[in-house]
Amino acid sequence: MINLKTLESRLQSLIEVRLMSALPGYKVEDLIIQKLAAAVQSNLTALDDDIQLAPNVYTLIVHPQAATRWQNAELLSTLLEAIQTAGQESGLQFASPPTITITTDDSLSAEDVSVMASNRVEPMTDTKGPPIENNGVEEDAMPENAFLIIEGVKVFPLKTPVINIGRRLDNQLVIDDPRVSRNHSQLRAIKGRYVLFDLNSTGGSFVNGQRTSQSVLYPGDVISLAGVALIFGQDNPPASPDRAITAPFNDATANRPTTLLKDRATASLRKKQ
Numbered sequence: 001m002i003n004l005k006t007l008e009s010r011l012q013s014l015i016e017v018r019l020m021s022a023l024p025g026y027k028v029e030d031l032i033i034q035k036l037a038a039a040v041q042s043n044l045t046a047l048d049d050d051i052q053l054a055p056n057v058y059t060l061i062v063h064p065q066a067a068t069r070w071q072n073a074e075l076l077s078t079l080l081e082a083i084q085t086a087g088q089e090s091g092l093q094f095a096s097p098p099t100i101t102i103t104t105d106d107s108l109s110a111e112d113v114s115v116m117a118s119n120r121v122e123p124m125t126d127t128k129g130p131p132i133e134n135n136g137v138e139e140d141a142m143p144e145n146a147f148l149i150i151e152g153v154k155v156f157p158l159k160t161p162v163i164n165i166g167r168r169l170d171n172q173l174v175i176d177d178p179r180v181s182r183n184h185s186q187l188r189a190i191k192g193r194y195v196l197f198d199l200n201s202t203g204g205s206f207v208n209g210q211r212t213s214q215s216v217l218y219p220g221d222v223i224s225l226a227g228v229a230l231i232f233g234q235d236n237p238p239a240s241p242d243r244a245i246t247a248p249f250n251d252a253t254a255n256r257p258t259t260l261l262k263d264r265a266t267a268s269l270r271k272k273q
Contacts (some may be wrong), residue, residue, distance in 0.1 A: 006090070015033065022078060026072075033049065039058065040054055052093065055092065056095065057099055059103060061115075061222065063105065080098050080100060103229045113209035144235075146234040148173070148232060148233070150175070151228060151229055167180050184199060186199055197214050207221055
């Protein structure tokens, strides 16, 4: 297990140094850095005795009034670089470069930030709907303890094998937002996992920034239904079938672009690597 205090200290140092040159006057509060470090430590994935994967999908939940401050490309790039550098210095590896998404929650104070983290192991290009291997899971197995966080405010438990999402009142999950189609998308339980299907919606369905017609969901995935943000979560999820063949972090993986930041932030991150 990595030393939490050491990770916090290194994150703080990296963030402060980078912000001094990139965004003079910006400061990330100590409590938020502590939450980032704790999110890294509590979401490690052990591949074997020598290899630990750090989470690579981060969601910062903030008050709506603070969203503009956090949706700053340089600030997000700074956090990404600090997480990746501090993690590697602690002996951790990343299956792919970390990404950060911002969502809002009215119940938080304007100064507070909540941090969610998870490890997405499969390549981002797989969001177009890779085949799901059985791996001993029954065909009709239901994903256990799965849920959606809607716009950072409401938690919607997923307890049925099919969940229709849209504006129509007969959907299992009704989202009263003009951007969402009447019948927008569907979640379907297949071999122990939920799969998101777009139902030919007008605004489209996106997973981690990529438009998709069909996508297997993993904890921490950020879904956007024409701009309405949902976060997929699951307590004690099943192991990802591709973890056994995940290669160690290397330069080729580091050059894979993130999909959740503006181009300027991604370019800046690449230069630092």
